[in-house]
Amino acid sequence: MRFLTADYLFPLDQKPIKEGVVIVDKSGKIISVIDSRKKVPTNKLEVFEGIISPGFINAHCHLELSYLQNKISKQVGLVDFIKELQLKKINNENIYEAIEYAENLMIKNGIVGVGDICNTDYTLKQKVKKNLKYYNFIELYAVKTNQVEKCFNDAKCLKKKFVKHNLQSTIVPHSTYGVHPRLMHMILNYMQENDLISIHNLETESERDYLQKKEGNIFKWLKQLDADLSIWSEKPNSYELINNFNKQTIFVHNTFAKKIEVENKLCCTCPNANLFIEGVLPSYDKFDKDTLCVGTDSLASNENLSILEELLIIQNNSTYCLNTLLKIGCLNGAKALKFNTLGSIFEGKSPGLNLITNIKNLKLTNESIVKPLLN
Known part of the structure; x- marks a missing residue:
């Protein structure tokens, strides 16, 4: 399993979560969404700058x-x-x-x-x-x-x-x-x-x-x-x-x-x-x-x-x-x-996960880039 976290997690079926964590298995299925990275041992976390969204x-x-x-x-x-x-x-x-x-x-x-x-x-x-x-x-x-x-x-x-x-x-x-x-x-x-x-x-x-x-x-x-x-x-x-x-x-x-x-x-x-x-x-x-x-x-x-x-x-x-x-x-x-x-980061779904970087004040910019995290 992977424990992925970024500046913000956007599950989309709930409000954005600052430093939220999504747990995903090797098939890409969402196991759980956690509201704070402090609840997960540091050595398990994959920490990214930017935001994580569904595919x-x-x-x-x-x-x-x-x-x-x-x-x-x-x-x-x-x-x-x-x-x-x-x-x-x-x-x-x-x-x-x-x-x-x-x-x-x-x-x-x-x-x-x-x-x-x-x-x-x-x-x-x-x-x-x-x-x-x-x-x-x-x-x-x-x-x-x-x-x-x-x-x-x-x-x-x-x-x-x-x-x-x-x-x-x-x-x-x-x-x-x-x-x-x-x-x-x-x-x-x-x-x-x-x-x-x-x-x-x-x-x-x-x-x-x-x-x-x-x-x-x-x-x-x-x-x-x-x-x-x-x-x-x-x-x-x-x-x-x-x-x-x-x-x-x-x-x-x-x-x-x-x-x-x-x-x-x-x-x-x-x-x-x-x-x-x-x-x-x-x-x-x-x-x-x-x-x-x-x-x-x-x-x-x-x-x-x-x-x-x-x-x-x-x-x-x-x-x-x-x-x-x-x-x-x-x-x-x-x-x-x-x-x-697809569509939301919710337990049991396999929506894909995107990392979007170069976000400023929670707004997209001309420099914003998307990178799939599970490919």
Whole structure:
């Protein structure tokens, strides 16, 4: 067993503990949390400067897009970002190497659990190694009636591949503008009792223009794709269907959502990706800080896969304290993805442990570094 202590221990299911001690066995399971290092013989203690937190949860990622790192233009807006992404998807020579690199990068950055968007089976080869805990969202996109059946059947086949390897997975919609209402019906009706949904939501202002005025960049783009008119005229439309759905749904991005539009919703923010694509951050005072979680998005829209870097951006654009930030980065994501053994330093859990250094007055700094303690 190891007895780990730092300037502060952040269990997250209770208040931070000054010079607290966590006892962990060789498998990484938490044996006990002690409120003072004075209660432990000095020769047993491993003492660190900084703080100890649970491992991070990356609640929204696109691991399969890792090969597009440094290949997509910045701040071109969502529609042009997607267009460029589709063009450059053709050349995916190094996709498996990039996926392995990205997973190792997440491990190095203290991430232990991931909500990952999957359009293909490219990540399976890496995920079967079980280096990280994954919830796999099999994501669908179809804007024409004649695409719906094939799209859904292909998704069911892909889901079977993940289930075969005992990997959690759910079939989910990409967005309300990118999914025909008939496909949205099929997805929601296919959901099992404990399944989760993840959906991109109000990532750009033109999404609202499309939904409310039938104008803007998304509307023009859909017309260019020769999308069926029924995608926006059919009632209830995809936006209404998902917002009235009663199962657990993670609404991702919400950059341009109003406070009333995120009330009583489980939300995930991806600040670096928002800055990369649209050059805009959400207003963080609109979110419920007790349920908000955070993701990195993909290396196509981010220069790193670091929850610590995402939390620093949130800190610099909100009034959240360090304990709240760490809940966003650990506990809330674990709850959202139903990773019951992760997220908090609690007896019987195996959440991973991170040492975060270069903390000043219990605030993250540009020099803050994360180091996994159990790898």
